[in-house]
Amino acid sequence: MFDVLVYLYENYWRPDACPDPQQLQRKLSAVGFESDEIQEALRWLEGLAHSADTSVGSAMPGSLRVYTEAERDLLGEESIGFICFLESAGVLPAPMREMVIDRATAVGTGPIGLEDLKIIVLMVFWSLGEEPDALILDELFVAAEDRLIH
Template sequence: MFEVLVFVYENYWRGDACPELQQLERKLNAHGFEPDEIHQALDWLDGLNFAAQSAEFDDAAAPAPQSSHGMRVYSVAEQDHLGAQCLGFISFLETAGVLPPALREIVVDRAMAVPGDPVAVDDLKIIILMAYWSTGREPDALVLDELCDDTTGRLPH
């Protein structure tokens, strides 16, 4: 499914540029993706579209780090499904001020819709890119670098 999502992200730079799901399905079939992967990705994208349309963003203000007066508490199911690495990565992006609460909720919702426990961090990065994509928001260069860069060769300082 994630290969299909990456293809959609790379070929349709914004969510509003993406064709309707039926037309997208035909294009994905023409590119040789497996029908099961296509249907799973289209169901996931349909949920993403719904979540993005339901989200309320404060466009007047730039995204700010999580308020010291509020805190997101993850349910046991979310903790189990997302795992410590994904929760840590989400927290990192929130603390950096690049993942506002509305976008975080889209990410968590869509991550919970992915099969397998726990979700891989690389898969979460694709989910985050797709959340930005679906809302028409452009991640800044540092966020894009963090989401797209292979960190396996990095050495901590």
């Protein structure tokens, strides 16, 4: 599923730039994605659209987020730490944080890997038609071991 999401992020500048679901499914299949992987990604994207509709305005700016035990189990310490980092850097407002958490827990297996969470964060920005700050893009795309320290 995550490979399909990355493909969509790289090839369509916004969700509304994507073709209708049937045509998108054919295109993804023609590129080489498996049918079950495509279906899972399309269902996940439907949930993302719903989450965008319900999360905007649902969390107050500066609010403290307390994670439930189920969320902690599904997200894991590393992913929660990364979400907190993005929040404290001022690039992940509370409504977007809630979308990330919603979509990460929708994956259903936990704890979710940090690389998968980074894709989810990118897809949340993508779904809202927003481009993350250049430094955050670097954080999302470049592996820590590949960074050069000056």
